[in-house]
Amino acid sequence: xxxxxxxxxxxxxxxxxxxxxxxxxxxxxxxxxxxxxxxxxxxxxxxxxxxxxxxxxxxxxxxxxxxxxxxxxxxxxxxxxxxxxxxxxxxxxxxxxxxxxxxxxxxxxxxxxxxxxxxxxxxxxxxxxxxxxxxxxxxxxxxxxxxxxxxxxxxxxxxxxxxxxxxxxxxxxxxxxxxxxxxxxxxxxxxxxxxxxxxxxxxxxxxxxxxxxxxxxxxxxxxxxxxxxxxxxxxxxxxxxxxxxxxxxxxxxxxxxxxxxxxxxxxxxxxxxxxxxxxxxxxxxxxxxxxxxxxxxxxxxxxxxxxxxxxxxxxxxxxxxxxxxxxxxxxxxxxxxxxxxxxxxx
Amino acid sequence: xxxxxxxxxxxxxxxxxxxxxxxxxxxxxxxxxxxxxxxxxxxxxxxxxxxxxxxxxxxxxxxxxxxxxxxxxxxxxxxxxxxxxxxxxxxxxxxxxxxxxxxxxxxxxxxxxxxxxxxxxxxxxxxxxxxxxxxxxxxxxxxxxxxxxxxxxxxxxxxxxxxxxxxxxxxxxxxxxxxxxxxxxxxxxxxxxxxxxxxxxxx
Numbered sequence: 205x206x207x208x209x210x211x212x213x214x215x216x217x218x219x220x221x222x223x224x225x226x227x228x229x230x231x232x233x234x235x236x237x238x239x240x241x242x243x244x245x246x247x248x249x250x251x252x253x254x255x256x257x258x259x260x261x262x263x264x265x266x267x268x269x270x271x272x273x274x275x276x277x278x279x280x281x282x283x284x285x286x287x288x289x290x291x292x293x294x295x296x297x298x299x300x301x302x303x304x305x306x307x308x309x310x311x312x313x314x315x316x317x318x319x320x321x322x323x324x325x326x327x328x329x330x331x332x333x334x335x336x337x338x339x340x341x342x343x344x345x346x347x348x349x350x351x352x353x354x355x356x357x358x359x360x361x362x363x364x365x366x367x368x369x370x371x372x373x374x375x376x377x378x379x380x381x382x383x384x385x386x387x388x389x390x391x392x393x394x395x396x397x398x399x400x401x402x403x404x405x406x407x408x409x410x411x412x413x414x415x416x417x418x419x420x421x422x423x424x425x426x427x428x429x430x431x432x433x434x435x436x437x438x439x440x441x442x443x444x445x446x447x448x449x450x451x452x453x454x455x456x457x458x459x460x461x462x463x464x465x466x467x468x469x470x471x472x473x474x475x476x477x478x479x480x481x482x483x484x485x486x487x488x489x490x491x492x493x494x495x496x497x498x499x500x501x502x503x504x505x506x507x508x509x510x511x512x513x514x515x516x517x518x519x520x521x522x523x524x525x526x527x528x529x530x531x532x533x534x535x536x537x538x539x540x541x542x543x544x545x546x547x548x549x550x
Numbered sequence: 551x552x553x554x555x556x557x558x559x560x561x562x563x564x565x566x567x568x569x570x571x572x573x574x575x576x577x578x579x580x581x582x583x584x585x586x587x588x589x590x591x592x593x594x595x596x597x598x599x600x601x602x603x604x605x606x607x608x609x610x611x612x613x614x615x616x617x618x619x620x621x622x623x624x625x626x627x628x629x630x631x632x633x634x635x636x637x638x639x640x641x642x643x644x645x646x647x648x649x650x651x652x653x654x655x656x657x658x659x660x661x662x663x664x665x666x667x668x669x670x671x672x673x674x675x676x677x678x679x680x681x682x683x684x685x686x687x688x689x690x691x692x693x694x695x696x697x698x699x700x701x702x703x704x705x706x707x708x709x710x711x712x713x714x715x716x717x718x719x720x721x722x723x724x725x726x727x728x729x730x731x732x733x734x735x736x737x738x739x740x741x742x743x744x745x746x747x748x749x750x751x752x753x
Contacts, residue, residue, distance in 0.1 A: 280653075282652075282653055285651070286651045286652055286653050287653055430706070431705070431706065431708065432706035432707065432708050432709070432710045433686075433708055433709060433710065434688065434710075435567075435569065435686040435687070435688060435710075436569060436571075436686075436688065438571070438688055438690055442586075442655070446573060446692060447692060447693045448573065448690040448691065448692055448693065449690065449691040449692065449693055449701045449704060451704060
C-alpha cells in the first residue's frame with residue numbers, strides 16, 4: 205500500500221520496498237477509467253480471492269464470516285481499546301498479505317475513495333505518533349480490520365468490510381449491483397502535513413458544503429439553517445433502520461446551479477465506490493433530487509465548525525464536527541439499501 | 551517522511567459530555583421516545599456512581615430501574631400544552647466497563663398515550679432536563695409510520711433540550727370504520743333471514 209508504506213519510521217525498509225513494488229505493479233494494471241459494474245465486481249472478486257489465498261487457515265478464519273452474521277454491524281468510529289473489532293487485523297499481516305489487502309481496496313474504491321481511506325488511516329498514524337491515546341486506546345495503521353461476509357462472488361451477495369478508528373467501509377456486492385451504505389469516513393486530525401503537503405482527508409466535503417451555503421440567498425438560508433446546535437451524528441453507528449424527518453431546504457427550491465453543487469457534495473461520499481458502482485448510484489440520487497433536503501447548523505464562514513445533512517428517499521449524509529474543525533465524523537446511509545438489503549434480496 | 555503536522559491528539563472522542571440523543575415516533579394515539587445516553591470517558595465515573603449506588607462495580611436490575619426512573623422524571627412531554635404521562639417501557643444498560651470506556655450507551659424507551667385528538671394541526675413538545683450540567687442533546691422526530699400523521703415542522707432550542715414537533719393528524723380513512731359496520735349489518739341481516747326462513751319451514 206503506497207500510503208501505509210510511507211508511514212514514517214514504522215515499517216522496515218524491506219517492507220516498504222515490497223509494498224511499494226506491489227503498489228506500483230497494481231497501478232500499472234490500473235482499471236480502465238470507465239468500467240461497467242459487472243466488470244468492477246469481477247475485478248473486486250479476483251482481488252478478494254487473492255487476499256484470501258495469501259492467508260493461512262487462521263487468517264482466513266479471521267477474514268471470513270457468514271453473510272448474515274452479526275459481524276455486519278461490527279463497525280464503529282471508535283478506536284481499538286474502546287471498541288473491539290473481530291476480523292483480520294492489518295497489524296498481524298505480512299507485507300505481501302498487506303499489499304494484497306491494499307490492492308483489493310484500490311480495486312474496490314475509486315482513486316478518490318482510495319485516497320480518502322489512505323489519508324484517514326494516515327491521520328490515525330499522526331494521532332499514534334503524537335502520543336498515547338490514553339488508557340488502553342490504540343491508534344495507527346495496524347488497527348484497521350478487514351472482513352468478508354459471504355464468499356466473494358460475481359453472482360451471489362457478499363460484503364467487503366474495512367475499517368478502524370474513524371473509518372468504516374461496508375461495501376455490499378450482489379452481481380453487478382453494489383451498496384456502500386452504511387459507511388463512515390471521518391477524520392482526526394482533519395488537517396495535517398505529510399511529505400510537505402497539506403492533507404485534508406475530508407477537505408473537499410467541507411469546502412463544497414461551505415460553497416453551497418454561501419451560494420444560497422437569504423430566504424433559502426433561512427430554510428436551510430437549523431436554529432440549534434447539532435453536537436454529533438444523528439444516524440451514526442448503531443442507528444441502523446432509523447429514518448428521521450427531513451429538514452432544511454428542499455433541493456427543488458434550489459437553482460440548477462445550486463442543485464449541481466449539492467450533487468457535487470453527495471459525490472464525495474457516493475464516489476468513494478469505484479466508478480462502475482458510483483455512476484448508477486449518482487443517477488438514483490439525481491432522480492430523487494426534488495425530494496432531497498439540505499440542512500445546516502453552525503456558522504457559514506469556511507474554517508468554522510458547521511454540521512450539515514443531506515437527506516433524500518435513498519440517501520442520508522451527515523457531516524458533524526466534534527466541537528472543532530479538526531475532528532470530523534460523517535455518515536453515509538441509504539435507508540432503503542443499508543448493508544445491501546435491497547440488492548441482496550433480489 | 552516524517553509527519554510534520556502540528557496536532558495535539560488529546561481527545562479522540564467526546565470526553566467531558568453526556569450525549570443524550572432522542573428520537574420521537576409519533577402515532578395518532580401515542581408517542582414513543584427512544585433515548586440513548588452515552589457518557590464520555592471523563593464524566594463516565596460520575597454517571598456510573600449515580601447508577602451503581604451500592605458501589606458494587608456492577609449495575610443491578612434495581613439500580614437500572616431506579617436510574618431509568620430518574621431520567622424518565624426529567625423528560626417532559628405535552629401535546630397542545632396538555633402534559634402527558636411518561637412511562638418507561640424498555641431499558642438496556644451496558645456493562646460498567648463499556649460505559650467507563652465511553653462506548654456504552656444506556657438505551658431507554660419512553661412512551662406516552664395521547665388523548666383523543668381531533669384531526670388537524672397539533673404540537674408535541676419534548677423536553678429533557680437530565681444532567682444539564684454535562685449534557686449535550688440531540689432530538690429528532692422519526693418519519694411517522696402511520697399515514698394519518700404528517701410532520702410539518704420541528705423547532706428546537708439551541709441546545710436541543712427541547713423539541714416541538716408540529717404535525718397534522720388526518721382523519722381515519724373514509725370507510726375504515728364503515729366497512730366493518732356494513733359487514734356486521736350484512737351478516738346480521740343474513741342470520742335473521744335464515745332464522746325466518748327456518749321458522750317458516752318448521753311451521
